[in-house]
Amino acid sequence: MERMAKMFDTWSLDREVVLVKVLNHPRDRVFAAWMDPNALAQWYGPAGLAIESHEADIREGGLWRFDMVGMFEGREQRFANLMRFLTIVPNERIVMDYGTPDPDDPDRFRVTVTFDEQTDGKTVLTLRQLHPTPERRRFVIGFGAVEYGLQTLEGLAAWLDG
Template sequence: MNNLNNRTLSLQRTFNAPIELVWEAWSQPEHIVQWWGPKGMETKVIEHNFSEGGAWKYAMLMPDGNEFIADGIYIKIVKLEKIISSANFKPMTEGVEIQALFEKDGDRTSFTFNVVHPTEEYCKQQEKMGFMNGWGSVFDRLKEFVDTSNKK
C-alpha cells in the first residue's frame, strides 16, 4: 500500500460561520446546489441519500451546455465532524475518496478537505490538472455562501 500522505491532496479553510451552518451546507441538497462546483457552474442534485452507504449524484452544468456528473457513496458520516465518501468526477477524476472534516473554532469553523487517490502517480497527475484551483474555487463559493447565510 502506498503511503497515504503521498496519495492525498488537502485544502484547508476557516469559515466565519458556526459549525452547524457549515455542516448544513454540506448535508442539505438545497444548500449544496448553492456552492458545489466551480464559479459559473450550475449544479443539480440528482440523488442525495445522506446516510452511510447512501448514494449521491450531482450534475454540474457548464456555461457551454456540457454536463459533468459527480457521484459517490457515503462511507462514514459523523455529525458536525466528518463526511467521508467515495467519489467520481467524470471524466476528470475517478475512484477517489473525499473527506470533509469539520472542527468547531468558537463561532467559526475550521475545515479540512482531503482527496485520497488510489496511487501516488494518479495523485500527482490530479494535482497538475489543477486540483488546488478547482477545489479552491468551490470552497470560495462555499465560504461566500456560509458567510452570507450567517449574516441573515
C-alpha cells in the same frame, strides 16, 4: 468495491491533496450546508459551473448523483459525478467515495471532510482527497484540483455569508 477498500486502507501522502478553509460560522451551520441537498446544489463546485442534482440521499450508505454543468467554447458541457457517503459523524466528519457514476471508475478517490470549531466560533474545514495512485494525484493537481477545490470552499463561504 473490495478493490476500493484495499486501496484506501492505508493513507499515503504521495496520494493526498489537502485543502483547508477557515469559515466565519459555527461548525453545526457549516456541517448542515453539507447535509442539505438544496444547499449543496447552490454552493458546491468550481466557479462558473452549476450543479444539477439527479439523486440526493445524504446519509451513511446514501449517495449524491449530480452533473456539473458549464459553457465551454460556446456549448454546454456536463460532468457526471457520484459521491457515496461512507461515514457521517454529525458536526465532526464526513467520509465519501467520489468519482463518476461508473461503478468501476478507476479514478474514484476517497474524501474526508472534518469540521473543527475554534474558541472564537469559527470553523476550520479540512478536506482531504486520497487518490488511488501518486500518478493520479499528480494528474488531478495538474488539471486544477487544488484551485477548483479552493473555489468550491470559497463558494461555501459565500453561501454561508449570504
